[in-house]
Amino acid sequence: MPVQNLVEAQASRAASADLSLIEDMESAVRSYCRSTPVVFTRAQGSCIxxxxxxRYIDFLCAAGSLNYGHNDPLIKQALIRYLDDDGILQTLDFATAAKARFLQEFRDTILVPRALHYRVQFTGPTGTNCVEAAIKLARKVTGRRAIAAFTNSYHGVSLGALALTGNRAKRSAAGVSLGDTLRLPYDAYFGPEIDTVGLARKLFLDASSGYDAPAAFIVEAVQGEGGLNCARDxxxxxxxxxxxxxxALLIVDDIQAGCGRCGTFFSFEAMDIHPDIVCLSKSIGGSGLPMALTLIHPKLDVWEPGEHNGTFRGNNxxxxxxTAALEYWRDASFQNGIAHRSKLLHDALSRITNGYMRGHATPVGRGLFVGLRFDSPSRSEAFRRGLLVRGVLTETCGPNDEVVKFMPALNIPEDTLCEAVRQIEACAAEMAQ
Known part of the structure; x- marks a missing residue:
C-alpha cells in the first residue's frame, strides 16, 4: 500500500472520542498530537x-526526556517504594533525604570520576528554567548584559531563553523585543572550511567592530532542534x-544532548573543556518526571539566598x-551498550543514504542522537509519516523541519532496535519507488 494511503488509514483508525475531546478542549498551541493523531494509553520500555x-517503537523518547525508556523497572520500583513509604513529594528547597541521596549519587557517580567540580542549583523543573538561571547568574558574575548565542540554537521559550533561540517561528511568538543577545555562526554554518570562532575572536578583539565582550557564550555540542548539527572538538x-x-563564561546547554544521549553522560566529555555552567534537564529525572539542574563552578556561585527560585524545585x-537512573552509570557496560547500539543505527543510516536515499538524504548527529537530513521538508515529513504507520514514532527538526530525528532509549533491546531499523529501511525503499 502506498505511504499516503497508509497514513490516511492510520488517521481514520485514530479517530476516537478522546482525540475529539482533546481537539475540542486543548489550546491551539498543541503540536505533537496534530501530526500524530493517536491516543496513547500505556508504555513499557521502548514501546508505547x-x-x-x-504498538509503536518509541524513537522520540518524549524529546529526550525518557533516555531510559518508559517505566524502566529499576526506576519504577524506586518510585513505588518511595510512594508506599509516604515519602515527602514537594518541599521547595527544604533539606530532604531524597535530595541528599541524589546529590551524593550525582557527585560520586558522575562528577568525581570525570574530575568535574560543580555546585548544583535546583531550578524550576524544565530546561528553560535552568537556562534562565544560567544566563542570569552569568550577568550577575560579570556585570555584563549580552549573551552570545549561535545560529540554529534552541534554549527554551521563556523570554530570556527565547532570546537565545535562533528559530524564527519560536521567536516571533514572544510579542516583545528579545534583546541583550549577540548571534554568532555555529561550527560549519558557512561550511567546514570557515573558522567561525576565529571570526568571532576578530570581532570581539576589534575595538571598532561594535561587538563588546559578552557575559557568556551559550552553546549546544549537538544542536537538537536546530537539525542535529555537531560541533567539532x-x-x-x-x-x-x-x-x-x-x-566571559562558557555555558553548555546539555538539556537534550546530555544524560548519555551522545554516548557519554555529558556531551562535551571528549572535548577537553570544562564549562563554567552546565544546564541539565529532560532525562536527568530518570523517568520523565520534571527536573532541572544548573551546574555552577563553585567560584561562580554568588547567588543571594532566594535570588533565583521556583516553587517546584523540590520535586522529591x-x-x-x-538517583535510581544514575545507578546505571556505575557500570561501564551501560555506556558500552550505548556505543554498540549507536553503531548499529549509524550503520543502518549509512546503508540507507548510500542506497535508497542517495542524493536525497544524509546522516547527521552523534551517539543515539541521530537522524536523516533530507533535501526537502516535504520529503522528511513523508518519511516521518511513513514510519508512523509502520509503528515507529519519530519527529522532525531543523530550520525547516528537514531532518527526521531518531532518539531511541539508551537501553533499547537490540532486537527492538533492529526491528525499528528494518522499518526505517522499508520506508526508505517505499519512498525510492
Whole structure:
C-alpha cells in the first residue's frame, strides 16, 4: 500500500472520542498530537501502545526526556517504594533525604570520576528554567548584559531563553523585543572550511567592530532542534579559549544532548573543556518526571539566598527517579551498550543514504542522537509519516523541519532496535519507488 494511503488509514483508525475531546478542549498551541493523531494509553520500555492496542517503537523518547525508556523497572520500583513509604513529594528547597541521596549519587557517580567540580542549583523543573538561571547568574558574575548565542540554537521559550533561540517561528511568538543577545555562526554554518570562532575572536578583539565582550557564550555540542548539527572538538576548545580570554563564561546547554544521549553522560566529555555552567534537564529525572539542574563552578556561585527560585524545585519524586537512573552509570557496560547500539543505527543510516536515499538524504548527529537530513521538508515529513504507520514514532527538526530525528532509549533491546531499523529501511525503499 502506498505511504499516503497508509497514513490516511492510520488517521481514520485514530479517530476516537478522546482525540475529539482533546481537539475540542486543548489550546491551539498543541503540536505533537496534530501530526500524530493517536491516543496513547500505556508504555513499557521502548514501546508505547494506543487505545486500540497498536504498538509503536518509541524513537522520540518524549524529546529526550525518557533516555531510559518508559517505566524502566529499576526506576519504577524506586518510585513505588518511595510512594508506599509516604515519602515527602514537594518541599521547595527544604533539606530532604531524597535530595541528599541524589546529590551524593550525582557527585560520586558522575562528577568525581570525570574530575568535574560543580555546585548544583535546583531550578524550576524544565530546561528553560535552568537556562534562565544560567544566563542570569552569568550577568550577575560579570556585570555584563549580552549573551552570545549561535545560529540554529534552541534554549527554551521563556523570554530570556527565547532570546537565545535562533528559530524564527519560536521567536516571533514572544510579542516583545528579545534583546541583550549577540548571534554568532555555529561550527560549519558557512561550511567546514570557515573558522567561525576565529571570526568571532576578530570581532570581539576589534575595538571598532561594535561587538563588546559578552557575559557568556551559550552553546549546544549537538544542536537538537536546530537539525542535529555537531560541533567539532577543536571548535569547542577554541570557543572555550575565547570565552576565557574575554573574561566571559562558557555555558553548555546539555538539556537534550546530555544524560548519555551522545554516548557519554555529558556531551562535551571528549572535548577537553570544562564549562563554567552546565544546564541539565529532560532525562536527568530518570523517568520523565520534571527536573532541572544548573551546574555552577563553585567560584561562580554568588547567588543571594532566594535570588533565583521556583516553587517546584523540590520535586522529591524526581530526585528518587534520578538517583535510581544514575545507578546505571556505575557500570561501564551501560555506556558500552550505548556505543554498540549507536553503531548499529549509524550503520543502518549509512546503508540507507548510500542506497535508497542517495542524493536525497544524509546522516547527521552523534551517539543515539541521530537522524536523516533530507533535501526537502516535504520529503522528511513523508518519511516521518511513513514510519508512523509502520509503528515507529519519530519527529522532525531543523530550520525547516528537514531532518527526521531518531532518539531511541539508551537501553533499547537490540532486537527492538533492529526491528525499528528494518522499518526505517522499508520506508526508505517505499519512498525510492
Amino acid at each position: 501502545f494506543d487505545e486500540r492496542g497498536n 577543536a571548535w569547542m576548545r577554541a570557543l572555550a579559549a575565547l570565552a576565557k580570554d574575554l573574561g 519524586l524526581a530526585f528518587v527517579g534520578a
